[in-house]
Amino acid sequence: MENVKNELEMLTAKAETLKAIAHPVRLCILKGLLDSGACNVSKMQYCLDLPQSTISQHLSKLRMSGLITAQRQGIEVYYSITDEQVRKLISALFN
Numbered sequence: 001m002e003n004v005k006n007e008l009e010m011l012t013a014k015a016e017t018l019k020a021i022a023h024p025v026r027l028c029i030l031k032g033l034l035d036s037g038a039c040n041v042s043k044m045q046y047c048l049d050l051p052q053s054t055i056s057q058h059l060s061k062l063r064m065s066g067l068i069t070a071q072r073q074g075i076e077v078y079y080s081i082t083d084e085q086v087r088k089l090i091s092a093l094f095n
Contacts, residue, residue, distance in 0.1 A: 017086065020065035025050065025058045030081060030090045033068065038078040 021027060025048065032047060033039055044055050059079060062068045069082045081087050 017065065017067065017083070020061060020067055021086065021089075023058065023061075025054070026062055027090070027093075029055070029058055029062065029079075030067070030086065031094055033079060033081050034087060034090050034094075038071070038080040040076045040078050042076075044079075 021030060028048060029044060032044065041052055041055055041059070044059075045052050048055060059068065059070075063070060063079075067081065067083045067086045068079050070077045070079050072078075081090075
């Protein structure tokens with residue numbers, strides 16, 4: 001019974017990860033971070049041709065899910081992928 005509960009918790013966590021990345025803009029953000037490493041919102045805005053507020057909303061969702069991290073460097077914030085499984089998944093999706 002404990003094994004079933006543990007497996008269900010693991011499956012729930014995986015489903016939450018998939019929900020977090022299941023949006024074209026978030027997939028594009030993750031692919032861009034995978035391809036170019038840490039990146040700030042200004043560069044993402046240029047690449048995605050979307051308003052900064054839209055990108056920030058998607059970044060917030062990815063951060064709350066624990067898939068990316070933000071690191072302040074002076075006045076800019078750089079984002080990068082922190083979840084190795086997500087890194088592998090994005091790589092597999094686009095290779």
